Amino acid sequence: MQAMIFAAGLGTRLQPLTSDKPKALVEIHGKSLLERCLLNLKKQGINDVVVNVHHFSEQIIHFLEANNNFGMHIQVSDETAELLDTGGGILKAKSLFKPNEPILILNVDILTNLSFDALLDFHQKEKALASLVVRQRKTSRYLLFGKNHQLTGWENQQTGDRKIARIAQIEESTPYAFSGIQLIQPELLDLIEEQGKFSIIDLYLRLAKSQTISAFVDNQSIWMDLGKYEQLEEAESLVKKMELLSD
Structure with missing residues (x-):
């Protein structure tokens, strides 16, 4: 399997956390949503990943570079010029996918095991x-x-x-x-x-x-969509539960 993470959203419902950063870099229990998503994929044997970016795109690109792509093969699909929604985002990234492997697609704000x-x-x-x-x-x-x-x-x-x-x-x-x-x-x-x-x-x-x-x-x-600022405390508790179960 290969994967694509939708990380281009504006994250307006997570304001004020997203006033100066993308939703993907909002931290839950010490790790950003993007890092948690990537490490979950890596743990489950998926290392080829496309990440689309738009809102504060340069921050996500810098974050990936600073962490050496977490030892994974990560390609960025840049939607800085125009946010393309989910279907348009996949179409734009078409050339980045391997032609013979299923593509797992997930939103960056999904917490799940x-x-x-x-x-x-x-x-x-x-x-x-x-x-x-x-x-x-x-x-x-x-x-x-x-x-x-x-x-x-x-x-x-x-x-x-x-x-x-x-x-x-x-x-x-x-x-x-x-x-x-x-x-x-x-x-x-x-x-x-x-x-x-x-x-x-x-x-x-x-x-x-x-x-x-x-x-x-x-x-x-376990599953949660971190859609609102008011859900942060719930998300923290959920992440701690998943970490205990994975030990």
Whole structure:
């Protein structure tokens, strides 16, 4: 496996911590989110990583250089000129990926001890073009999956907005919350028709009409999306718990 870390976000919900630094360099229990993400990948045997940058991009580049890329092979996809969202970010980084290895994609602000090997095993058994890690948790926006764990749609339960990929299966679908972790085949990159700034979820919804976009339902691992400043204390406790479990 190879990996891509989405580290280009503005981190506005983590203000004031991100007023002078990128979200990726916000520290939790003495280590930045980016360092924690990279070390988790390295511990699980993944050493080829692409990191996209935009907000305070020079700080992330300097951080990686100062730490000798943590002994990993890290390439930077520079979105300084324009923030491209998740789909556009992957498309821009296309030339940096190996053509014959699945690509693990994760947000830099995700704290988890999920087994990436378990995700890969599921992905290969399903023969999926993309496997999306999802959970049963409360949120406003859900991905919808049929009985065969195939992506059928998306809905915002607050606004009532809905996007349908497979109309024949939509009524029997189960809503799951996306965890910000996904595994894709490199062949998916050649199926991208969108240009510029676009969401990877919209790409999945388009491809799901004819391709296998599967749900990897994860309710066992520790997981947290550090989205708000008010969650820092919770994140500290979670990281300490994961460190104790890994000893």
